Amino acid sequence: MELAAAKLKFIEAWGKLGSEWGINRTMAQVHALLLISPEALTTEEIMENLSISRGNANMTLRDLIGWGLIEKQHKAGERKEYFFADKDVWNIARQVAKERKKRELEPVLKILTELSTVEGDEKDPEFKTFKKSVNDINKLANNVDKTLETMLKAEENWFWSSVLKVFK
Amino acid sequence: MELAAAKLKFIEAWGKLGSEWGINRTMAQVHALLLISPEALTTEEIMENLSISRGNANMTLRDLIGWGLIEKQHKAGERKEYFFADKDVWNIARQVAKERKKRELEPVLKILTELSTVEGDEKDPEFKTFKKSVNDINKLANNVDKTLETMLKAEENWFWSSVLKVFK
DNA sequence: ATAAAGTTTCAATAAGTTTTGAAAGTTTAA
DNA sequence: TTAAACTTTCAAAACTTATTGAAACTTTAT
Known part of the structure; x- marks a missing residue:
């Protein structure tokens, strides 16, 4: 299997599992995306990757931080906020x-x-x-x-x- | 607390817990009702107790049987079907x-x-x-x-x- | 064979949840 | 202080899931 296809499949599967366990699909998908990203991502990148709106991305990221599953990262000299997931x-x-x-x-x-x-x-x-x-x-x-x-x-x-x- | 009030509260709590765990609320409530009933109940009695429609009661009972949580009981000389929950x-x-x-x-x-x-x-x-x-x-x-x-x-x-x- | 009692199905509708997007708010650099 | 960059909010719309209720079906007693 190709890496790109595998990534899509992983995000989809994690999203489905989340929704079966009362965690909303988008939240699980954003988590999945960050789990397999070696680098922290910006809100823009997440929106683009998953085709979701800014509002949705923002709420979802906030919820994930609330669950303690992801964290914000500030890069020196940059204004944008980056997000990354604990990989453990x-x-x-x-x-x-x-x-x-x-x-x-x-x-x-x-x-x-x-x-x-x-x-x-x-x-x-x-x-x-x-x-x-x-x-x-x-x-x-x-x-x-x-x-x-x-x-x-x-x-x-x-x-x-x-x-x-x-x-x- | 009064028994009647306690029953209502139990059914409500079990329903809420169910919906948080991906089991639909009505299904969890019917299960709760049967759990605290000393006798097996008919579809009619369940409908009345929880104010749900016949269709809903029927589907829900079928799903609960599918999950192995309740069973049908036939009483001698009666046509109606009775349902009871495993209490263990x-x-x-x-x-x-x-x-x-x-x-x-x-x-x-x-x-x-x-x-x-x-x-x-x-x-x-x-x-x-x-x-x-x-x-x-x-x-x-x-x-x-x-x-x-x-x-x-x-x-x-x-x-x-x-x-x-x-x-x- | 018929009708009464009981059960099941499913299309329409209601209820609940998620998502959008535009407007409001905040922060930073110059 | 201003405006550009970025973030947050929230009402409306889209989507998803649950429920109703009437019609169809099945079973049983006579």
């Missing part, structure tokens, strides 16, 4: 896990904790079923939360050697 | 992991494998950066795939005791 896949995974934990898992944990205080008649099947489901989900969510917490602190090698020891 | 949270997590692995991870692995066959000049920074990123992502994706594979085969107790030993 392990850092990317951690960063995404961190953001989703904060944005999604934590609010759910809060609600589950609240819901598990529900009061009712232990003989009522409606009540019993509700309570059991909520408690079970609560336990699972807490386990996931702890696991992510540990992952966020972990060094890559430590992490994979531990996981692979268990899942060999 | 561990089974739910495995089932969701299984479907997403199949629908999302596997196609991506296929493309990554293809992309890693790209040919080019090792001295070209464009080529080197592309190849390194694709290879790194490929490795991570394969690790995730193996981990999920093991998880799918695991028994609950074995799994959690192992995980908690590592991430304590």
Whole structure:
């Protein structure tokens, strides 16, 4: 396969994956483009490469910075802003896990904790079923939360050697 | 908190979580409703409870069956179909992991494998950066795939005791 | 064979999300 | 201080996805 074709395919695949995981397509595509660029790129270059508008490029770059996936770079003697992506896949995974934990898992944990205080008649099947489901989900969510917490602190090698020891 | 209020809140929260994870809101809400129901429910009851149309209820129930999250039940002497959810949270997590692995991870692995066959000049920074990123992502994706594979085969107790030993 | 009960389909429509582009805002150099 | 270079904002438009509801279909009891 040709490099140019491979690049297009990569950007497309990363965009699709992103949209399946609740990250908007353009955001994932800009990230993909920067991931495979040896040099930092300007807003203009990104707009041109992906055929997107200035407004869209600007918002998307801001969001990616918010997710901690890309950074701004200032080149000496230049006014333009350049953007580049952290190329370390392990850092990317951690960063995404961190953001989703904060944005999604934590609010759910809060609600589950609240819901598990529900009061009712232990003989009522409606009540019993509700309570059991909520408690079970609560336990699972807490386990996931702890696991992510540990992952966020972990060094890559430590992490994979531990996981692979268990899942060999 | 009152049971009725708690139920509503649970259904709403589960729906929101679902939509953040690429599962449509109604599907997650129907699942939530069945999760906290001690008895299997009919299409009518689900429609009424969530104020959704017959068409929507039907499609959603079919999708949930496709994901392996709910099942049909036939009651003796009755024509209507009843639906109930597997209440075991561990089974739910495995089932969701299984479907997403199949629908999302596997196609991506296929493309990554293809992309890693790209040919080019090792001295070209464009080529080197592309190849390194694709290879790194490929490795991570394969690790995730193996981990999920093991998880799918695991028994609950074995799994959690192992995980908690590592991430304590 | 018929009609009643129940289920499925799908084109039209509604709701939600993303993108555009032009205008407003900001920064820098001279 | 001015104007050129660059960045940000946001309302309107385009696009995508979810939902409705009525018609078609299937099954069962008589």
